[in-house]
Each structure stands twice: as structure tokens, then as C-alpha cells.
Amino acid sequence: MKYKIYILCITLLISINFLEARKIKLKKKESLNNTNSTFGDINFEMELLKFNNSPNRQDKTNKYYGWETNTDIIPSGDMRAVKGGTFTMLGGSEYPNTFRSLGKDSRHQINGLMDGLQNEALLGFDYERLEWEPVIATHWKIEDDSLTYWFRIDPRARWADGKEIIAQDVIAAFKLLTDDGHGDPNTVSYYNDLFHMPEAISKYVVKITSKKIDWRSFRSAAGLYPMPSYYLDKIDGAGFIEKYNFSFLPGSGPYAYDQENSKKGNEGYIILKRRNDYWAKDHKRNIGVYNFDEIKFIFIEDDNQQVMSFMNGDYDIYPWSRAQWWVERFTPEKYNEIDKGWVQKIKIFNFLPKGPSGLVFNTQKPLYDDIKIRKAFAHLFDVEKLNKRLFFNEYVRLNTFFYGTPYANPNNPYIEYNPEKALELLNDAGWSRKEGEPWLSNINGEIFEFDFLMSPGDERIFSTLQDDLKKVGIKMNFDQVDGNMAFSKTMKKEYEITYQGWTAGFFPNPQGMMHSKFANEIEVTNITSMAIPEIDKLIDQYNAEWDAKKRVPLAHQIDSIAVNSYHYALGWTSPYGARMLYWNKFGMPDKGLYYAGGWQSPITLWWMDPVKEHKLINAKQTDSQLPIEKQLIDYWNREN
Template identity: 25%
Template sequence: MSDRFLLPRLPTFWPNRRQFLAGAAAAASWAALGPSARAEGTNGKAHALAMHGEPKYGSDFKHFDYVNPDAPKGGQLRMSVANSTTFESFNPFIVRGSPAAGSGGAYETLTIQSNDEAFTQYGLLAQFIETPDDRSWVSFTLNPAARWWDGTPVTPEDVVFSFETLKTKGKPLYRFYYRSIAKVEKTGDAEVRFSFVPGDNRELPLIVGQLPVLCKAYWEPRDFEKPSLDLPVGSGAYRVTNFEPGRYVVTSRVLDYWGRDLPVNVGTNNWDSVRYIYYKDEAVALEGLKAGDFDFRQERSAKIWAIGYNIPQIADGRMVKEQIPNEDPTGMQCFAFNIRRPIFQDRRVRQALGYGFDFEWSNKALFFGQYTRTASYFSNTELASSGLPQGDELKILEKYRGKVPDEVFTSTYEPPKTDGTGNVRDNLLKARALLQSAGWVIKDKRLVKQETGEPFQFEFLLYDPMFERIVLPFLRNLRRLGIFASLRTVGIAEYQNRLDNFDFDMIIGSFGQSRSPGNEQTEYWGSAAADQPGSQNVIGIKDPVVDELADSVISAPDRESLIQRTRALDRVLLWGFYVIPSWHLRSYRVVYWNKFSRPAISPKYDLGLDTWWVDPVKAAALASKQSS
């Protein structure tokens, strides 16, 4: 998910590839960055860095292909924030306090990614980028026009301060992402250089470009780690102009925004303002959309998509319902175990519980057949493992033979299947055999540990009631195995706090992936992240093999080796049964009031809502229909 106006539905795990703002930094491993990977610039400096080869857009480009450079400015976009009761902070970079919707719009990064390339970064706050062939450092020359809202220039001191503050006081992911940066220093009136520790971390120059830059003059005298509703000084295109905790946030386009004419911004930032409206309940939010209280909704529920929009507003054209295809990696949405819990530490137990989830029945009875079962952490990409390992992938895995499950070499991974009738008896028999082999037996109709008599019970934690109808059938199937699992739905603030402190047994997790994975893999699965509160290794994986494979992905010297190393990592994770894979969809389901237009070309890897605009003709026609 990477549209600057859309909030990720799950509180963690989705890398934000367009902006490094919402607490989930993105990463993409890139090949040897020699002269062919750098666009022509001034004195060896470049306007962009590409993952492979050259950037799609040259130094003289006017705008991205997926925007309308003549899109009119004006109007308001109204969005909902459902299942959220309130917010406590306009600082999205810290663990404490729920950040307000739209608060990330105040902050800009050194570079920004295009949404029709695998991974290329173009200058935003930085006008030029320079890195040597050995990638031992990267230097950014700031755009002399870059300004904070108070009119003062963005300086190298701001960049250095931002790095040091985020690494020491920000969310744990910043420490992981920046741990290979040895030194940051001002090297000129408008230049700052990041020097790296020795190693083969080939993506670091691009990761550093995603650094959110904070205003030192504003933040230095304040407690950065303390949630606050004070409005910060930023440099972005939108600033918060009105808010009421628990009800709404309004961000308005900065009329004298310094970067409005940059090629990376042409055709974007088209709304005069964006209003985020808070709803405690998803059902109430849906009714708010139908009533015209807000304008746009990205639908997550297959049931609502199938039957919830049989309404006059759609039939008469006042509202639009459409699916917009994308080429995004689908990542891994799943039921995620917390393997810090003793009952989930045996791989056979985790495998057994997977037999209790009847996807085929769920897809037919609950999802109206809309979804595809996920069978890879890197689904919908060439990075996904399949069949048996061969060639270079097999060579990579051979060194771990005996340290990884034998099935890695002998079996093709497939999630358990059923006939979709709801009869899961055969799968439950397989589950029972696995549980017995792990020392669990039935006593008085309950599954207990044979040695201690400890009952097998756990809590499934949710923050969104929408998922209850999906989880409850799974728990009922587990009950037939003698497993007594409870379901608890809590507010999002409590949920996030429990997640940050790993205070849960099982959750619905969603691990987003990029077209070219990199450093985020150590944050997802690395041993060093497992005990760090607030990290994204919520599962608690501590496996030296996984650590080595994740490191090898980061250091891949070219695209082909990246593919093979990622497939090997994928295969080991799958056979570890750390999650029960669920499903994915390869399109965006959107419903909106018919007053918007969008470019003829959609970005491959993003919804691109920030490229839409209020169409005056459509808006007038809608107003006429509404009043008649």
C-alpha cells in the first residue's frame, strides 16, 4: 500500500513504497550501481537511482507517465477512518500514541519512488544524488528551493538531526533500517553524506533516500518521544488545518508549497483539502458513504462488495463501483502465530492448526469466490518459490540441509485444501496425527499435553469486527480437535499496544512485499528484531538459517541472484509453518461518488489516488442529480 491518502487497514507490516512515513519503511535490493545505473547529472551527480540499469525517466523528464499534468486543482476529498476511536499524536514516527490520519503529509523524504518501476528513487528534497561504484556512501545535494512552511530552508543540519532522532527515538524499525549507516555528516552548504559500514548491503543508498526529514528548529527543543497534538512544522504539500480528536482531521494544500512544480509532483496534490472522518464502526462508515458524508472507499469486504452496493446511487450513476487491476506483490496475509508462546513452538503443532482453516468453504460461503489462496510470501511475483528447488536455488539451500525441514527439498508446498462443502474431517484427522506426534492427546474431550495435562487453549486477537465471521469458523473446526480458542476484539489503540509488546497468541497478520525485497526481511523475520518491542517480527522467529537467507537477499549482486535467494527464503519460511496463509486479490475494489476523474494510465504498483482530481463537469452533474 503506498497511496499517500490511504491508511493501511492493518496497523503494521505494510511497507510504504511511496513515502517513508507511516511506520513501515520500504526496501528494495538493487544490483551493482555502476555508471549504467545512474542517470546523467552534474559532476557525477544524478537526479535518480535505479535498482537495475537506468531510470525510466531521464534528467529532463517533465512528469510521470501515470499522471495528468493538466489535472485541475480544487475541491475536497473526504475519506473515512473506520474502527478507530481517536488519535493522540501528529507524530507518526514513534511507538507511543495513535497518529492522526493525514499527519504524514507534513513530512517529505530526500527522494521519492516512481510507481511504474520496480524500484527507482527520484529527487524530492534532494536535487542530486551521488554514490560511488562500491556503494560505500551516498551523498545528497539538497534542492535550494526546499523550504519549511515558515519559509526557512531545509538544511543538511535538518537531515543529520532527522537521522539521529529517528534512529535513537523513533520506532524500532528505524534502528534496523539504519544500523548499517556508520556516519552522517554535513559535507557542504547543501550537501550531506551517509557513510556505510563495510558489507554487501546494496540497497542502502535507496533506503537512505527514504529518510523522512524533520525540522530541527521545531523538534530539537521538544520531547520527540512524547505524543502531542501540537501541529509540527513540515515541508510537505499538505498541512493539518483543523481537527477534533475522535471525529475528524482536515489537511489543506499548502498554497506556496516549495515543490509544487517538481516533475515528481506534477499532476499530484490536486485536492485543496482532504478530510479524514473517524468512525468507530465499519458498518456505520459504509452508511456514511451512501449518505454522502464522505466520497471514497476502498472496499476490503468481499461480502459487502458482492451485496452491499445494490443501491440506487450505483444504479443511477451517482456513485461508481469498479475494480482497478494492479501488478502489486500481494505479500502474505495470514493467521500469524506468536511462537514465543510455548504451545506454538513445535512446528508440527503449527502445521496441524493449518488443517483447521477451510479456505475453500470460506471463499465460497463468505467471500463469494473472489479470492485466491496465498501459497507464497512473495505471491504474484517471480520471487515466489514453486515446485521443488532447482539450479541456483537448490545450491543455496544445500548448505542448510539438515538445518531446515526435509520437505524443503522433497515436497512442493501447498496449503491444505478441501472440497468446499465444509466437511474437513480428513484434514482434521491429519491434524490430530500431527498433534499426537507432538505429545498432545485427547482427555475428557479436550486436547492436553500428555506429560503435564496442560490444556491446549489460546486467544485470537482482533481489532476489526469484520474478521470475526472469518475467524469463528476456523475456531469451531479447532474445537473438534479439542482445542478451545477464544476470540477477542479490542480497540485499535489497545491492539497496537499489545502487538508492540507481543502480548497475543494469534492475530491476522499482513506482511507486505516489494518487487525487490531487501532490508525489511530482517525486520520481518530476523532474530535481532524478535525481542525488540514494536518490531515487525511479531511472529518471534529466531532461526540462524532465516537470518542468513535474509542477509543474502540484502546482499544479492544482481536481479537473478536476488530471485533465487528470495525463493530460497520463501521456501524455508513456508515449511516453517509460521503462519496459516489466507488469501489475496489482484485488484483494488473502490466505490466513490461520481465527481472524480483519473489519468488514462494507472500506475502499475499503486492505486494512485493522489493523481485523481475533482472533475468540475462531473461534480456539477452530480450536484444536479442530487438536487432533483
């Protein structure tokens, strides 16, 4: 299925109390006298001097100064990795409407990828060890009030044009995020509600103060991407989205956009080149990652053409396989490339967060404001039949917004396929079928008819739903538009019913999708206009609760109410991190993917293996066999 999965940090996974992570989980809180330091910052050096001249230095830095760092970093990459080569992958079915990862129309999956390859946050987070790590900032400090956060920027950090990264660049980024001119009210509201304007304490030290106790606030502050102030000081949010639709500000990350060799449009491609002058290329955290000299994204609209192009060697991995194709089409009997081991199949299990997906109802349309109507659709959505007939049991059925996490309410029901129950609900809502009539109608004689927004190719899935609805008297019309347009219409709430899936961040944030303050907004993740006072109250309590053990039951209540509100008739998700075909020329770590990584992981984690590449070229020339490598990686024992 070609419905888009868009990168978004929403509800989900694995609970951690950040205050406790700071106090307990950090294996090495490095005291400042152990850091090497040509800090270039008089305020920071004065504090360091006071610390070095004080007794009981380790205790005092923790108690009085509170600065932390982490030098006990375990690289995510593999020591065997080598640099070089071009990695080509399918960037989607359509060229993105914009390159921006901020502002309206920016939630194409490729936007977040390009942003993450060219920019860096103040801190990184090791999801496996639950530890903060230096990136742009070398040190950080959380005041006892849990509201005030300090970050000390690495004086070595540089933008791609060679200029220093300074505290003012954090302020400039925050100003842009909170400028409603960029057209993303979700982002504006989130940062405005959470933080005061950051303060530049000195050239390299920035202070960020939260407006309220929120257990995720330090994570949000640490995750800020500085942006070059010497550009942003000359432009506002509206100007930014106009000027940087298809270009980028200088970034601090390992790759940069190669505009000269890229080509715009659906016949086009996007090339990112690895920067030889990347300021942190020798940092410990970057061992074994960012291995490819070039990363090239191509775009192919037709599903079958995507497969043909892959088998022709036009790109390197194919991660978007339909379940039916995975089981029946991509077999040694049907493809010589697979039979000969030139193309390998692999399924990798890990701790990738999964967001909700399902039929979504625009409750701003009067018909779908009735919970009886929404619940009736849930009873007519036969997910089990789809999984057996079309998905070959490759997926699992959802009954939660927080799949696979402690936040998922274990008592949530699975809504059974039950046409009789659905008809009862429809009758109660004023819809009945007169004798001899094919369609349900209301007291005004209007038949029950709706347009289902979807992308081309999705009819193979939703024709089953169409047939089931027809049996009870509901007429479902297919409104087919291209994927970008379908998502744009969904975000603008220009739909009746559609199917939408979301990715998830590692830590839950149900506010964007469920809080009533976004119910009447567009370009937000509350696409159904959910507005439930009880959920609002629980979200406020959840946000303010620093104790993880107390957050979980709050999340259970939120999850239960949301599921039983039927704004989503929940669908399915994959229980693994990625399932893909790839040309047999790559090296990869034993784990295959990052701990919480998806199909994007190979971009930064794999490498071109010169020996394998040579063997592949020779095998294709001589039509000879290569070894069939293992088709399942379960490094963390997640399958069962």
C-alpha cells in the same frame, strides 16, 4: 474484515539492482553543465567550475565526479487535473493513538498517509520506469565503493515556515531515527546497522556512508526525510514522542495539518490543507497531483454505519468493502445511488506489492514453540472454504511471503485442509482426546484452549475456524478488543494467536520480520519471535548481494524456510490494487491508480471534476440517471 493493514516496508516485490539502475536504467544522467544553477553552494560550484573547464566534459563528470540528476521526468498526474475542492475519506474505524509515523504506537495506516502528504524524501523513485528522480535533492552521487552516497539539496527547498532545508536537517533526522528513546527498536537497529552518522560537507551537500555492502542501502539513504534541525536539536527521541503525539514539525510537502479546524477523538476528524506556498508546486513531477484544497479524514467504528455514512455522502470513497458486500450488498437493486450512477463501483489492477497475512503464533508461548502445533493449525485453516463461502472468490490464497514477485518460491506448497493430518501432529505433540471428552488434553489433564485476539466484527470469519477447531477438540475463545488495542497487543506480543496482515514495500526486506535479532524485541514486525539460524545466514547473504539474479534464489530459500516454519498459517490477499465505491464527481487518469499504488492513490492522483460535480448535484435533486462508468481498470494488463 476489519483487521488492520499497516503500512510497512517489508518483504516484496520486483527485483532491481540499484547499481545497474544507476548505470543503465536512468535515461538521462544530466551532466552538471546542463543544470541551471544558482546553487548557492561554493563547494558544489567549484566542482562545477572544474568540470566546465575540463575536456570531454560528459565523460569526466561521469567518471570523476559522478554527480547524477534526472530531468527526463514523466509526471504521474494527468494534465486534465484541476485544483480545488475537499476530498473526504474514511481514515479508519478509530482515531489514531498518535499522529507520529515514528516511534511506538505509530503504525496506524493514517500515520504514514499524513506523513507522506506533509514531508518529502531526498529522492523519489519512478517504479514503472525504475528511475530515481530529484525531490529535496537535485543531484546525487554513488562512489565506486558502493558505500558512500552524496546528495545535493535544492537551495529552493523550504520548510512550511519558510526556512531553508539544509544538510544539517538530514543529520537531525538520522539522529532521531537512531535514538532509542522513541521506542521503535526496528527503526533504530535498521539505520544504526546500515549507516554511519551523515556528514554535512557544506550547507547543501550531505554525505551518507553505509557500514556494509547492502544493495538497498542507497535506496534507504535516498528515502530519508530531512527534518528541521532547529526543532530537533532541542529534543531527544523520548521528548519527540511526547511532544509530537498530536502535532507536527514543519514539513516540506504540499499539505499541512489544519489544527484549528480539526477535531480530536473518535467523533473527530483530521484536516490537511494544501499549501499555496509549497516550494515545489510548479515542479514538473507535481503536474496533475495534489489537486484537492483540503483532505479530510473521518473515523467511524461500526461497519454498517460506515456504509450508511458513505451513502449519505459524508465521505467520497469507500475502499474497504467486504467481498460479500461487494458482490451481494453493493448492487443496483439494493442502492438507488448505485442504480442511478451517482455512486460508481471500480476495481483496479496494477503492480501494488502485497505482504503476507495469516494466523500468527506467538512462539514465546511454550505451546506454540512446537512446530507440530503450528503445522496442525495450518492444516485446520480452511482458506479455500472461506474464499468460496465468505469472499466469493475475490481473493487468492497465499503460499509465500513475497506474493506476485520473482522472490516468491514457486515450489512452496499450499497447505491443504486436512483434519486427520492435524490430529496426527497434535497427538505427536502430546495432545489427544479421551473417549467421551469434547476437548483434547495433555498428560497433565489440561485441555487445549486458547484466546484468539481479534477486533469486533471478525467473528463472522473466524467462527468458521472456531467450528473446525472444535471438531478436532480445540477450544477457541474470542478475545475481542478494538482495532488499535488489538494491534498494540500484537506488537507487544501480548497474544497467543491472532490474524495479522501487512502491506509491503516495492523491494524486499525480510530482515525485520524474520531475523532472530528481533525475536525478543517488542514493537517490531517479528511478532512471532522467529529465530532460525539458517534464515539469519541467508538474510545476511541476501542483504550483501548486489546482483539481482543471485538475490532471487536466496530469497527463494528464505521464503521456503519461513513458509515451512509455520510461524504464519498463511491466509489470503487481493490480486488487485484497489476495489472501491466512489461518488461520481471525480476525474482520474486512465490508469486509475499509481503503478504500485493502493486505495490511497485517489488522495493525490484524482481531482474534483466541476462538470461531474454539477451533474451529480443535479441528478440527486431530480432523481435522474448518470452514466455507469467502467467497473474494471486494467491499464497494465495485470488481471490475467
